[in-house]
Amino acid sequence: RLETALKLLKEGIDHAQRVYSGVYAFTNLVKEDSVLEREICDLRGVIKDYLRGTAYSDQVIVEELIELEVNSSLFCTAIDNLIRNGLKYNDSPTKFVRIYMEDEETICVQDNGRGLSRRDFLYFCKPYVRKRSQAESGSGLGLNIAAAIFTEHGFSIDPEKLENGTIMRIKLNAGNKKYIVSGRW
DSSP: OHHHHHHHHHHHHHHHHHHHHHHHHHHHTTSTTOOOOOEEEEHHHHHHHHHTTOTTGGGEEEOOOOEEEEOHHHHHHHHHHHHHHHHHTOOOSSOOEEEEEEETTEEEEEEOSSOOOHHHHHHHTSTTOOOTTOSSOOOSOHHHHHHHHHHHTTOEEEEEEETTEEEEEEESOOTTOOOGGGSOO
């Protein structure tokens, strides 16, 4: 019993350290003349490592992804925000989120939840905006933070509402495009 408790404690501490690293990197972005620190990462590996020890890791399917130069703490925070939203706003008896490459320049985060249209995404991506009379708790910052992190990396994000769920397409080569929250491409 003690071994199980110690394992849970270690996993909790590891996860808290990963979250802290993401918060630290995010708050550094607001400093004047800050530069986003990046390194080449195996995205599948860093996402799986980030999710290890979370209560919902068994609901996330991470397929083969590419190696990419990112700030792994921030990138995983953004992906995790999309994952948690896909699981939270989901009435399916078997909730899941699937992360995969659609093509060489597009990572998709797909869920089988309620679905989010582009118009709703633009609205809910504003800070502290939540649906009125919403049963689920939250601050209304998750999408905003995810979009800001992807933009800081030079990526764009574009949602597509499905019959059952949403696909969030993260375009890795956004060029001069701003993330969709700006309301223009």
